[in-house]
Amino acid sequence: MRNKTILRRAGALAAVSALALAAACSQGPAETPETGAPTVEEADEFITGVEDWYRDFGEYSARINWVNATYINYDTDWLASRVAAEGTEMGVKFANEAKRFNDLDLPAEMRRKIEFIKLGLNLPAPEKPGAAKELAQINTRMASTYATGKIELDGETVARVDLEEMMGTVRDPAKLEEIWVKWREIPVAENDDGTTMKEDYARMAEIANAGAKELGFDDVGAMWRARYDLPPAEFAAETDRLWEQVKPLYDQLHCHVRAKLNEQYGDAVVPQGEPIRADLLGNMWAQSWANIYDLVAPADADPGYDLTALLKAQNYDATRMVKTGEAFFSSLGFEPLPETFWERSQITKPEDREVVCHASAWDLDSQDDIRIKMCTKVNSDDFQTVHHELGHNYYQRAYKDQPPLFQGGANGGFHEAIGDMVALSITPDYLKEIGLLEETPDASKDIGLLMAQALEKISFMPFGLLMDKWRWEVFNGELTPETYNDGWWELREQYQGIRPPETRDARYFDPGGKYHIPGNVSYTRYFIAHILQFQFHKAACEQAGWTGPLHRCSVYGSKAVGEKFNAMLEMGASKPWPEALDAFTGTSKMDGEAVVEYFAPLMEWLEEQNEGRTCGW
Numbered sequence: 001m002r003n004k005t006i007l008r009r010a011g012a013l014a015a016v017s018a019l020a021l022a023a024a025c026s027q028g029p030a031e032t033p034e035t036g037a038p039t040v041e042e043a044d045e046f047i048t049g050v051e052d053w054y055r056d057f058g059e060y061s062a063r064i065n066w067v068n069a070t071y072i073n074y075d076t077d078w079l080a081s082r083v084a085a086e087g088t089e090m091g092v093k094f095a096n097e098a099k100r101f102n103d104l105d106l107p108a109e110m111r112r113k114i115e116f117i118k119l120g121l122n123l124p125a126p127e128k129p130g131a132a133k134e135l136a137q138i139n140t141r142m143a144s145t146y147a148t149g150k151i152e153l154d155g156e157t158v159a160r161v162d163l164e165e166m167m168g169t170v171r172d173p174a175k176l177e178e179i180w181v182k183w184r185e186i187p188v189a190e191n192d193d194g195t196t197m198k199e200d201y202a203r204m205a206e207i208a209n210a211g212a213k214e215l216g217f218d219d220v221g222a223m224w225r226a227r228y229d230l231p232p233a234e235f236a237a238e239t240d241r242l243w244e245q246v247k248p249l250y251d252q253l254h255c256h257v258r259a260k261l262n263e264q265y266g267d268a269v270v271p272q273g274e275p276i277r278a279d280l281l282g283n284m285w286a287q288s289w290a291n292i293y294d295l296v297a298p299a300d301a302d303p304g305y306d307l308t309a310l311l312k313a314q315n316y317d318a319t320r321m322v323k324t325g326e327a328f329f330s331s332l333g334f335e336p337l338p339e340t341f342w343e344r345s346q347i348t349k350p351e352d353r354e355v356v357c358h359a360s361a362w363d364l365d366s367q368d369d370i371r372i373k374m375c376t377k378v379n380s381d382d383f384q385t386v387h388h389e390l391g392h393n394y395y396q397r398a399y400k401d402q403p404p405l406f407q408g409g410a411n412g413g414f415h416e417a418i419g420d421m422v423a424l425s426i427t428p429d430y431l432k433e434i435g436l437l438e439e440t441p442d443a444s445k446d447i448g449l450l451m452a453q454a455l456e457k458i459s460f461m462p463f464g465l466l467m468d469k470w471r472w473e474v475f476n477g478e479l480t481p482e483t484y485n486d487g488w489w490e491l492r493e494q495y496q497g498i499r500p501p502e503t504r505d506a507r508y509f510d511p512g513g514k515y516h517i518p519g520n521v522s523y524t525r526y527f528i529a530h531i532l533q534f535q536f537h538k539a540a541c542e543q544a545g546w547t548g549p550l551h552r553c554s555v556y557g558s559k560a561v562g563e564k565f566n567a568m569l570e571m572g573a574s575k576p577w578p579e580a581l582d583a584f585t586g587t588s589k590m591d592g593e594a595v596v597e598y599f600a601p602l603m604e605w606l607e608e609q610n611e612g613r614t615c616g617w
């Protein structure tokens with residue numbers, strides 16, 4: 001997601017440098033701030049300068065990036081690249097200036113801001129002239145290549161969103177393989193200037209790593225891991241601990257899904273005891289398997305309805321899906337979205353120009369100009385995504401009165417978990433209440449409901465974890481361009497138990513087929529979010545007085561939950577995340593137990609189904 005959090009932070013930092021310079025000049029020639037012993041007053045002045053500039057440059061940068069993402073052409077790429085370079089240059093200067101206050105005893109809030117200034121850039125560049133510009137050009141080119149790459153199928157150019165959708169509906173393995181393979185030609189195809197995304201990626205890693213080292217980090221990966229209020233190594237261990245908690249569930253799901261796909265496609269296509277072919281799981285990246293529900297759930301365990309079919313039957317269009325999402329937040333007590341949201345959002349794909357279709361949420365002015373950018377399709381996947389994106393927008397609005405450096409999620413995972421938590425309340429009772437469903441299925445359908453949810457959420461978890469494990473290995477030098485692809489498939493096999501439909505030699509750059517790799521959006525946030533959203537959901541259900549099974553709980557309409565939720569959202573990034581977590585859930589520890597509890601009945605069912613099967617790969 002090229003969302004505001006990243007853009008604005010980079011931009012804001014950049015702007016401050018110039019401000020600091022102006023202030024230094026007006027103070028006269030006495031003593032340069034760099035040489036004198038730093039004081040708390042100087043730190044305060046420095047932070048104020050950074051934040052002032054942040055406000056101004058952040059909005060400027062966000063508006064350019066919005067125009068670029070919703071109208072990709074030579075000129076908007078030029079502008080986006082220019083503003084990114086400016087932001088990086090300034091951000092690096094500020095991060096270096098901030099080091100001056102490293103040993104100064106500061107009040108907690110100021111210390112936190114100084115640390116944020118040092119960590120603010122998503123990808124730093126070295127101070128060497130030209131480095132930030134080259135980095136920005138590379139990143140803009142990678143993002144555009146990903147968004148606009150053309151793919152032909154049966155003699156016609158097919159829109160990328162249509163190909164994504166086809167991965168969920170086509171059931172012919174040969175066709176699936178064809179789409180899957182063609183999608184992955186883009187990252188190794190030559191751009192107009194003869195470069196490829198793969199080469200660009202390698203150069204990006206080189207420049208950004210040099211930048212990270214200059215700022216005192218081991219590499220970019222260490223810098224990304226440092227954003228979680230923990231030493232980087234401890235954070236990595238924490239993600240592994242959470243994965244171990246949910247892995248038994250994944251292993252059982254994998255075993256069952258493989259057995260059912262084997263029934264569908266036969267031994268030649270889905271051999272038992274081996275990793276599953278990645279193109280058969282209903283999704284371009286095998287990150288969510290919800291679209292193969294019909295293939296893997298027994299007939300007597302259907303969820304009682306098909307949400308895509310219900311939306312279509314009731315003639316929902318994209319805007320109505322967003323209005324429905326808004327209504328959920330309103331039921332919790334949140335103010336309606338501003339009129340400008342509806343005027344300025346991109347809710348469906350414009351036909352007359354190139355755009356970034358990957359969904360994102362934006363906060364253009366750090367106040368009320370919030371928007372989403374999607375190429376929404378009327379289906380269950382996008383109904384979820386609408387709630388996901390709105391979660392970002394409501395979070396952004398809730399923390400708008402925080403100082404600029406604290407306008408962000410408690411950590412990246414929180415930002416990704418807000419809308420998802422709300423979407424966990426899309427239960428049969430809720431669908432009935434809003435008129436989408438006539439009759440709610442009885443308890444005999446629970447395994448079906450849980451299966452549908454597990455195919456969405458549990459299948460995601462190893463993917464959510466390995467994306468950054470791969471990047472951590474790229475940034476720390478363990479992987480080189482020659483081993484990028486092998487390293488990718490090793491992780492895909494190890495964590496997800498999947499394999500490519502054909503041999504993928506070192507020439508390929510399959511990670512580049514996933515938006516967040518050319519977009520440089522860190523991904524551990526989504527893994528964390530998949531744990532957190534269940535913790536939030538459980539806490540919310542308890543606050544609402546729910547005593548039944550978690551998967552049947554909807555907090556729709558609960559003002560009490562909304563109030564407490566808002567209290568956490570309003571904090572933004574002002575406090576270490578354990579405090580934000582505690583404010584809403586009463587615990588300061590991330591914990592996969594809520595996931596385990598939610599899926600307990602399914603786990604039992606899967607273990608029965610898998611009896612006598614050979615699981616694992």
Ligand code: X8Z
Nearest residue numbers: 001287358359360385388526
């Ligand atoms: O990128 C997203 C959101 C935007 S922040 C649509 N997600 C990840 C993905 O699509 O890979 C949400 C789930 C994971």
Ligand code: ZN
Nearest residue numbers: 001388392416
């Ligand atoms: Zn998101």
